[in-house]
Amino acid sequence: xxxxxxxxxxxxMEQQLTAVLFAAIVGLLLLFLLAxxxxxxxxxxxxxxxxxxxxxxxxxxxxVQIFDDLLVEETPGYEGFLEIYxxxxxxxxxxxxxxxxxxxxFLTNQGQITYQINERDLTEPANKIVALKETLEQxxxxxxxxxxxxxxxxxxxxxxxxxxxxxxxxxxFLAMLxxxxxxxxxxxxxxREYRKQGISQQxxxxxxxxxxxxxxxxxxxxxxxxxxxxxxxxxxxxxTFAEDQFQITTQENSFIGSMGRRVGKIYGGVDRFTLVVPRxxxxxQLWETDYGVTTQARGSFEDAVLVKEYLEDxxxxxxxxxxxxxxxxxxxxxxxxxxxxxxxxxKDSFGVPVYSFLSLGVHEVRALDPRLYKGSISQYAKDYEPxxxxxxxNVDSLNQNMFLWAD
Amino acid sequence: MLFxxxxxxxxxxxxxxxxxxxxxxxxxRLQNYFLFGASxxxxxxxxxxxxxxxxxxxxxxxxxxxxxxxxxxxxIIVVMLAVNLGILFIFKYFMFTVANINLxxxxxxxxxxxxxxxxxxxxxxxxxxxxxxxxxNKAEAQKDLLHVGLYISFFPQLIAGxxxxxxxxxxxxxxxxxxxxxxxxxxxRFLMGxxxxxxxxxxxxxxxxxxxxxxxxxxxxxAMAWLGALAYTFxxxxxxxxxxxxxxxxxxMFGFKFPENFNYPYISRSASEFWRRWHISLGTWFRxxxxxxxxxxxxxKGRTFFNLFIVWLLTGFWHGANWTFVCxxxxxxxxxxxxxxxxxxxxxxxxxxxxxxxxxRLISIVKHVYLLLLVMIGWVLFRSxxxxxxxxxxxxxxxAGPEPLSDIRTLAWIKEYLWIFLAGILFxxxxxxxxxxxxxxxxxxxxxLVLIVSLSYLVKGAHNPFIYFNF
Numbered sequence: 001x002x003x004x005x006x007x008x009x010x011x012x013m014e015q016q017l018t019a020v021l022f023a024a025i026v027g028l029l030l031l032f033l034l035a036x037x038x039x040x041x042x043x044x045x046x047x048x049x050x051x052x053x054x055x056x057x058x059x060x061x062x063x064v065q066i067f068d069d070l071l072v073e074e075t076p077g078y079e080g081f082l083e084i085y086x087x088x089x090x091x092x093x094x095x096x097x098x099x100x101x102x103x104x105x106f107l108t109n110q111g112q113i114t115y116q117i118n119e120r121d122l123t124e125p126a127n128k129i130v131a132l133k134e135t136l137e138q139x140x141x142x143x144x145x146x147x148x149x150x151x152x153x154x155x156x157x158x159x160x161x162x163x164x165x166x167x168x169x170x171x172x173f174l175a176m177l178x179x180x181x182x183x184x185x186x187x188x189x190x191x192r193e194y195r196k197q198g199i200s201q202q203x204x205x206x207x208x209x210x211x212x213x214x215x216x217x218x219x220x221x222x223x224x225x226x227x228x229x230x231x232x233x234x235x236x237x238x239x240t241f242a243e244d245q246f247q248i249t250t251q252e253n254s255f256i257g258s259m260g261r262r263v264g265k266i267y268g269g270v271d272r273f274t275l276v277v278p279r280x281x282x283x284x285q286l287w288e289t290d291y292g293v294t295t296q297a298r299g300s301f302e303d304a305v306l307v308k309e310y311l312e313d314x315x316x317x318x319x320x321x322x323x324x325x326x327x328x329x330x331x332x333x334x335x336x337x338x339x340x341x342x343x344x345x346x347k348d349s350f351g352v353p354v355y356s357f358l359s360l361g362v363h364e365v366r367a368l369d370p371r372l373y374k375g376s377i378s379q380y381a382k383d384y385e386p387x388x389x390x391x392x393x394n395v396d397s398l399n400q401n402m403f404l405w406a407d
Numbered sequence: 408m409l410f411x412x413x414x415x416x417x418x419x420x421x422x423x424x425x426x427x428x429x430x431x432x433x434x435x436r437l438q439n440y441f442l443f444g445a446s447x448x449x450x451x452x453x454x455x456x457x458x459x460x461x462x463x464x465x466x467x468x469x470x471x472x473x474x475x476x477x478x479x480x481x482x483i484i485v486v487m488l489a490v491n492l493g494i495l496f497i498f499k500y501f502m503f504t505v506a507n508i509n510l511x512x513x514x515x516x517x518x519x520x521x522x523x524x525x526x527x528x529x530x531x532x533x534x535x536x537x538x539x540x541x542x543x544n545k546a547e548a549q550k551d552l553l554h555v556g557l558y559i560s561f562f563p564q565l566i567a568g569x570x571x572x573x574x575x576x577x578x579x580x581x582x583x584x585x586x587x588x589x590x591x592x593x594x595x596r597f598l599m600g601x602x603x604x605x606x607x608x609x610x611x612x613x614x615x616x617x618x619x620x621x622x623x624x625x626x627x628x629x630a631m632a633w634l635g636a637l638a639y640t641f642x643x644x645x646x647x648x649x650x651x652x653x654x655x656x657x658x659x660m661f662g663f664k665f666p667e668n669f670n671y672p673y674i675s676r677s678a679s680e681f682w683r684r685w686h687i688s689l690g691t692w693f694r695x696x697x698x699x700x701x702x703x704x705x706x707x708k709g710r711t712f713f714n715l716f717i718v719w720l721l722t723g724f725w726h727g728a729n730w731t732f733v734c735x736x737x738x739x740x741x742x743x744x745x746x747x748x749x750x751x752x753x754x755x756x757x758x759x760x761x762x763x764x765x766x767x768r769l770i771s772i773v774k775h776v777y778l779l780l781l782v783m784i785g786w787v788l789f790r791s792x793x794x795x796x797x798x799x800x801x802x803x804x805x806x807a808g809p810e811p812l813s814d815i816r817t818l819a820w821i822k823e824y825l826w827i828f829l830a831g832i833l834f835x836x837x838x839x840x841x842x843x844x845x846x847x848x849x850x851x852x853x854x855x856l857v858l859i860v861s862l863s864y865l866v867k868g869a870h871n872p873f874i875y876f877n878f
Binding site: 012013014015016017018019021023025026027029030033057060061064067068071072075078081082084088092093094095096098099100160161 | 412413414416417418420421422424425451452453454455456587588590591592593594595598613617814815816818819820822823825826827847848850851854855858859860862863864865866867868869870
């Protein structure tokens with residue numbers, strides 16, 4: 001677009017004004033960047049990442065990589081730019097958002113932001129679960145696979161340009177387990193039933209986060225408890241998890257989940273967050289172990305289990321879902337109000353509210369997160385001798401990386 | 408480093424401008440040395456090894472320049488070409504050559520994987536033009552090695568052109584005049600290019616990548632193949648011309664005036680016209696350093712066609728070491744020769760309808776449709792990994808295969824990227840230049856909006872491909 005060839009040149013005044021403002025914007029961004037934690041973060045990351053003895057050019061290459069990656073996250077006004085990006089996508093009516101981590105995020109017809117799940121070969125993971133079940137069978141420890149839903153993406157809810165193999169993957173995976181005689185509780189069935197009963201998608205899943213809502217997790221816990229009581233003789237009273245046993249507090253426009261944080265609130269909106277705590281008296285002791293360090297707390301469910309920082313943080317992007325004590329290598333819940341019952345649950349992040357609620361119904365619940373726990377699960381179960389071992393994974397966790405424990 | 412990166416825009420560029428216009432103000436020699444150093448830093452960012460290849464090229468061509476200035480011997484040119492093209496051959500064509508020898512003679516030669524230094528074709532051609540211009544007495548050899556270095560490596564045009572002739576900038580290196588007017592023009596031009604690259608080309612890349620992948624997997628439809636070809640047609644234009652705009656704009660910010668590289672190529676009505684408007688600096692380089700030295704069009708039709716064949720063979724190879732690029736070059740060669748043989752460009756009305764306005768309009772439309780079809784077919788060849796992929800894609804576009812004509816996905820993709828397609832159309836034709844005539848506050852606001860929204864795409868880490876790795 002040569003001003004000379006292609007139309008009348010702009011007068012110097014407006015070009016100069018543009019130039020001055022351009023210089024001011026990039027200059028200020030640079031100044032704020034230098035004054036931010038970026039230089040220190042860069043040096044720290046460099047020192048922690050680049051091994052000593054790396055050749056000079058290798059160091060330069062890695063330093064460049066660290067600089068470029070860090071700069072994106074540390075750009076002054078990052079959240080403001082993200083909102084502008086989201087606003088631009090919204091203005092254009094875009095339903096798909098390219099994303100460096102998820103390839104694409106997309107907006108469902110229900111107004112929920114999610115990502116697409118590719119077709120996966122799940123033969124090896126299925127074999128690993130079958131082997132684990134057989135080992136536990138020899139020890140007379142029952143095993144239950146609980147399949148958690150992920151969004152319930154029926155064809156009518158996604159745009160034709162996206163795809164989602166999540167449910168297909170899960171169907172194939174569960175068929176492989178069933179062929180080998182494993183017991184399965186497919187929560188997708190009950191969740192679809194909830195939808196038919198008129199419960200909205202928003203009541204079951206956050207709009208801006210990929211997890212189920214806390215009330216939905218409570219429903220899932222009740223279904224699991226029913227199953228454990230009926231089929232496994234686990235001494236658990238399913239009525240413990242009835243909705244009327246809990247105080248339910250909803251705070252509107254208070255939570256932006258991990259998907260929403262990637263597209264901004266103009267595009268993704270803000271979720272309500274519903275806190276669910278027992279009305280009855282509780283006395284829970286909780287040990288959490290991470291990286292070899294164990295800490296302990298005892299008190300009511302609210303005091304011992306809930307991580308209040310996530311709830312009290314005024315930032316809507318605070319991970320409120322993790323208030324139910326999320327993502328630890330090992331958690332041990334002892335319920336001093338219930339004398340019987342031991343459950344070992346191997347879980348992904350969908351299990352966070354579930355194990356917390358389950359701890360209200362039995363004497364002891366132990367939870368392992370295979371992303372962090374690298375020991376032998378079968379050995380752990382043999383030593384612990386629970387009434388049942390539950391594996392709770394959502395549809396997206398059916399991938400090789402979630403089956404890497406040492407068995 | 409890429410212009411379309413946060414590192415460039417909020418770190419490298421403001422710091423370079425700051426040092427250039429404050430600390431080194433009034434010191435032309437120091438400014439030039441600084442720009443040379445900054446250019447080496449720019450090039451070394453990400454791939455530090457390759458900066459030594461470029462520095463080797465600079466030193467070698469500096470001495471070739473001095474030598475050819477004093478002794479106008481053809482052998483110096485032969486040696487210079489052998490060195491420059493030798494470097495290019497090793498990095499760009501060696502693996503391709505070995506692979507084809509293995510295929511042809513059933514041998515089993517192996518090579519280490521050779522990574523192509525970014526922009527090697529651009530800076531090699533600039534280096535060659537430097538020595539050739541001195542040999543032809545069109546320029547004086549530069550006595551200062553660092554100034555030769557600045558000419559060859561100056562970061563605005565280093566990785567994606569335009570290919571600058573030494574004679575164009577020889578005087579500017581020492582005697583350019585920076586001014587607020589030129590700087591401001593440069594900023595505006597840079598912002599236009601930045602927006603073209605980030606907002607149009609990168610979005611079109613998503614559509615093109617998707618369509619080519621789906622068609623490659625055998626799940627495409629005819630409409631999707633056309634959509635992918637159209638998206639790539641926009642992607643490559645806005646990416647390449649966006650980079651050229653940014654390069655020209657950056658040059659102006661530092662007082663340099665670079666030649667234009669694109670002039671609305673998609674409004675052309677013949678293959679010859681298209682190449683007068685597309686990547687102008689490459690076309691004129693081949694014209695001046697290959698076509699005319701071979702005899703140009705002065706030695707009869709047969710010789711002219713042969714000369715064109717050589718130019719297009721080289722043009723194809725210049726774009727990449729793959730038979731798809733060679734075939735793409737031959738495609739253009741064939742139609743340019745055909746047009747010359749038929750006097751195509753001089754036919755301005757349909758003979759049966761006489762010389763009327765309707766007749767002129769009609770032929771103009773037909774020629775335009777012909778050119779756009781040719782361009783899109785060419786880009787399919789250009790974009791495909793293999794000739795087999797290209798044939799499969801073109802076959803699907805023709806509608807001759809068993810695949811469905813369209814499906815709901817294609818419409819959804821169009822809907823999803825409708826605004827970007829419309830922007831692509833608008834800025835492919837001179838209608839977009841009306842933007843230059845909007846009132847001053849609107850002009851400034853729109854350009855700054857382009858900057859802010861483009862920055863938001865970079866912060867988001869949106870798709871930001873670099874498509875010149877082959878060049």
